Every structure is written in structure tokens, then in C-alpha cells.
Amino acid sequence: MQINWFTVVAQILNFLILVWLMKKYLYKPILQAIDEREKKIAAELADAKSKVAKAKIEQDEFQKKNDAFDQHKKKMMDGVTGDAEKERQKLLDAAKTEAAAVKHKLEEASKELQESLNEQFLQKTQEEVLSITKKALSELASTNLEEQTVHVFIRNIKAISAKDKKQFTDAFHAGSALSIKSAFELPEKEQKSIKTAIAEVLGPDIKYAFETDPKMVSGIELVTKGYKLSWSFAAYISSLEKSMASSAKEPLKAVKK
């Protein structure tokens, strides 16, 4: 166990050289790298922290905006819903009114149609009845319907009541001409008979105006201002019409029930 003093000195020198070399090539660069990394990490952490803070601020701001937006949206939605409800009610009311108008119009049209049909039916019935009556009267009494009509009309004039006569007279004196309408053109003989019958009530010197109205189907009508005396099949046919109309409504009522 000897000590070699040259080796001791050499090893001291070796060690010192190694210390210098290791300082240069190991500790310095490694510690420097660690320091730099730590600085970098610290910077990154600080950056991250600032970003987090910034993000928090932005998040708060966003939240605030979001809340405000939600409130605004709710308010608007409430407003729009209210408006829509009002508009819906308005449209509904308008539609109801329109529907009522259309219904009314439809009813009117239906009524008009019904009336038109009734009128046509009446016209047709009158014509048919007149034709049948004409034929029947001519075949049965050997005289035509016009003659019979005139006879009945004259009889009616003669059988006028005192009250009606007064009315007739007053009305005639108020006006100037006496209009006699008939469904057919009256022959001279019949006109004369009528004139005679009227003269018995009103007296002579009367201006007569004989007119023909095919719409009347059959009958005679005496018209002066405010007074009207007539006889025609229309009265009978009107009764028939009423009877038919009531019988026509019967099934409708049954359906309604």
C-alpha cells in the first residue's frame, strides 16, 4: 500500500482538467438548456394564464351578450306572438265576416233561384192551366175563355161594393185616363161591354186605354190612379203557387230536422 507521488500529482492535474472540461461541455450547456426551458415554460404559463384571463373576460362578455340577446329575443318573441295572435284573430274575424257574407249571398242566390224557379213554375202552371181551361171552356160551353173572362170581369164591376165604388170613383176623378190591361187583345164587342159596365159606375165621357200584357196569362185588370180592379187566373194560380211553395218547403224542413 504505497503512494506514488507522481501519480498523486498527475491525478490531481487530471482531475482539475476534467473539472474544467466537464464544466465546459456538460454542466454549463445542460444548466443553460434547463434554464432556457424553464424560462420558456414560465413564459408559456404566463401567456396561458393571460389567455385564460382574457378568455374568461370574453366568456363573461359573451355570456352577458347572450343573456341580453335571450332577453331581447324573448321580448321580441312575446311581441311577435302577441301580434300574430292579434293578426290571427283579425284574419279569423275577417274570414268569419266573409264567410257570413258569402253564406248570406249564397242564401240570397238560393232564394233568388228558388223564386225564379217558382216564378217559372208559376208561369208554366198558369200557361198550362190557361191552356187547359181554354180548351175545357171552349169544348164545354162553346165559347172562348176570353169571353168568359170579360163576363166575369163585368160581373165583378157590377157587383162592386159601395165602399169600393167610392174609392174607384175618387181615384178615377183624381186621374185622367182609365187603363185596362188584358192578357189578350180584347175584341170590339168585349171592349164595348166593358165600357158600358164602367159607364154605369163612373158615368159617360171616359177615356179608355186598352193594353195587352202577355205576362198576365189570362185575365183583365182595370187600373186608375190609386185603384186597381182585376180578375185573372193569377189569383187562383197565386193560391196554387203558395200551396205548391209550402209543399216544396216541406221536404226541406224534413231534411233540416
Place this chain on the structure above:
Amino acid sequence: MNLTPDQTVFWSRGFITINLTIVTSWGIMLFMVIGAKLVTRKLKTTHKISRWQCMLEMIVTGIKDQIQEVGLENPGEYIGFIGTLFLFIAMCNFWIILPWYEPPTGSLSTTAALAIAVFLAVPFFGIQKSGFLAYLKTYVKPTFIMLPFNIISELSRTLALAIRLFGNIMSGGMIIAILLSISPLFIPIVMKALGLLTGMVQAYIFSILATVYIAAAVQESIKKKKLIHQKTN
């Protein structure tokens, strides 16, 4: 059988002797320097680093933390000396796993050289920190009577450092050599593993004791500075 690698002489002229201890030390130095140079050539400061860099960083920061734990405030100043001390002894002891390798630490000359280096480093760092006179005054504390004891303590601990390391490593080598002659299979492997452990522990003990001695020398100046600072405040 050689007790130390000093006895294996390659070249000699007068006082100058190139023996196995010196040659092995050069080899280890070369290995350490080249290894350090290679790893630190491509150092990265990003999060992703190479395995070698990671290993070296772990070693360096480990040494730094140890120095700091002992009580030296600025470990960067001492890591060159203490770290190299540890790494050199550890490297010398590590290669005992190789057959026919004789560690330089198994030579009393090497351990004495390292102990002398520590013996010189203690006043060097002490004077560097607190000044020549202030450092010398630490030898006469707490009283003048303590001066011879302090000097004896300095010398004896240096001697203890040298003998401890040499004794442990040399004995390990001796045991392996004896066992090889008795039972050449298996048992020497176990003993080598044990020797490796002992070698690492001795490297740690040597360097930590050196740190403690330096810290003791430096602490005096630190305490003094703190006192002055408190008084001025």
C-alpha cells in the same frame, strides 16, 4: 497479484511513471468528455428532448439538488467540482463490471489525489466567499485553543476520505480476485454486483462529504454576512 493498479507500470523515466492508474483515468476522462460533448452538441430547449439529454439533465439536476440540500445556496458555483468528483469516482467504479478492469479508485494515489483536491477546494471556496483572513479566523473558533484540533480535523478527514474510498474499492477488487481463484463461476458475478453498489455508494459518500466540508467553510462567511446585514438594518 497487484494490490493497486499503480504497480502496473507502462513507462517510467526517473520520477515520471505512466502506470495503469493514470492510463485508466485518461480513458475514463476521455469517455466522459466525449460523451458529454456528443450529448450536449444537440441540446434542445423545447419540451421534447432526446433520451441522452434527459438522462444527463436528470444527473445534473440531481447533483444540483443534492448540493442545495446540503446547504450551499448557489449550487451552480460548486457543481463543477462536486459533480465532477462524483461522476469521476462513479465512472471509475462503474466499469468494474468489465473483466480485468482495475479501477483507478483502487489506487491510494488516486484517492489521495482526490482527497487533496477536496482539502484544497475547501479553503479555496471558503476564501472566495469570505476572504483570506476571515477564512483563517474560522480555525481559531470558538477559541484559539481549538486551532490545533481544527488543523488535525482537516488533515484527518482528508486522510479518512482517501483511505475510505481506497479501502472499499480495493477490498472489493481483492474479494473478487480471491473468489475467482476459489470459485470461478457465479459467485464473482454476485460480488461484482455488490462491488458496483459499493462503488456508487462510495462515490456518493465521497462527494457528499466534500460538499459538507465546503458548505461548512462557506457557511461561516454566509453567517457572517447575515449578521452584518442584520446589524446594518
